[in-house]
Amino acid sequence: MRSPVSLVLLFGMIGCGRPAPVPPPGATGGTTSEKAPQPPVPATATSGGATTESDPGIDVFQDESSCRRVVASGRLAPRAAHQARFATWNLRAFPDGGAGEALSGEATNVGWASCVIAWLDADVIALQEVKGHQHAKRAVADLARELSELADTDWSLRFDDCDQPEHVGFLWRRDRVSGTNFREQWHFNPSAKGGNGCDPKKTASPGLTGYFKFASGLDLNLTVVQLGTVGDCAGLKRRRKVFQRLKAALTTATPREDRDYLIVGDYGTEGCPKSSSRRCRCNPTLSSAREVSKLRKQARRAGFNLLQNDVSCTAHSASEGEWPTLDLFMSSKRMAELPADATPRVFGICATTTCSGDAAHLPAYTSLSDHCPVVVDVNGADLDDAAGSSVF
Secondary structure, eight states, X not given: OOOXXXXXXXXXXXXXXXXXXXXXTTOOOOOOOOOOOOOOOOOEEOTTSOEEXXXXXXXXXXXXXXXXXXXXXXXXXXXXXXXXXXXXXXEEEETTTSXXXXXXXXXXXXXXXXXXXHHHTOSEEEEEEEXXXXXXXXXXXXXXXXXXXXXXXXXXXXXXOOOSSEEEEEEEETTTEEEEEEEEEGGGOTTOBTTBOSOTTSOSOOEEEEEEEETTSOEEEEEEEXXXXXXXXXXXXXXXXXXXXXXXXXXXXXXXXXXXXXXXXXXXXXXXXXXXBTTBOOSSOBOHHHHHHHHHHHHHXXXXXXXXXXXXXXXXXXXXXXXXXXXXXXXXXXXXXXXXXXXXXXXXXXXXXXXXXXXXTSHHHHHTOSBOOEEEEEESSOOHHHXXXXXX
């Protein structure tokens, strides 16, 4: 029997316009189906005879009703044919929006969040900062039910099995991809000891790794991380401890004959703009962009490519007035399906504000998250034979 704090849910098909009942944790079942392609959406005629069409990438993050109209029209986030799509989204202490179990003024609008995920049209979504108390479990079930209704397909959900307040996990479409062999990976928890990925102090999340196989042929190991955002010397030291383990993580998480590997999620790369104590000072201080640049060089030495997002931020700190880059995709160098110059796309307030100004008043900030969802598209075929078998 899994730990009570663990979330393991599988969701069934939609019937008669309503979501199917949610099986209890650990249950399986349901059928799968491929959603029929949506017809093109006609442009809107204006009084002068010209045609205009609002930007769905903006409308989706205006409010829940606007998002639902966009998804119902079939105007999902554009993606090329024969591609697999991965997304990452830190849901900010889902669903409470803050510490403890009481809903804060920034509690998650679960219906809106599920609509945004449906619009992203991703096959696998890496989630971070999902709480494990009973109210959170019900909220996760509600999110998946709504998503099943919007996307008209089966979804599976898997979170880490550690006894801690917040969790990382995966949400994936069962009609496009299967997920197996899940395990907590200690390399991504700076407090982990003895190979156990769970933090004995219950203050840090492990990396959760799973093996994903697509119907189109692509297969890979995928790790979701949440390294915590503490912009001080102590936080920087903890992240550096994790980054020094990247090469070991590659050899541990993947078989030598197939080193296709993605590490996605919240890397916590806020930099070090301040000091935490007299004994731990950042001198000179370090910006988020500079920390990401240093990580990119370190990743190359370990056998990875840290991809460059299309937008210069992925989150907003209203209290600090900053727009750091925290949410990233890192791929093994020999993963031919994802070239080093691939560009993940950032959506939400990061894109609409161009990483400037104060976004604390925006509904997407208060009702969704202070992080922005990021997606990357990968060749859906398995190109291992063309790329060779080893990064070393």
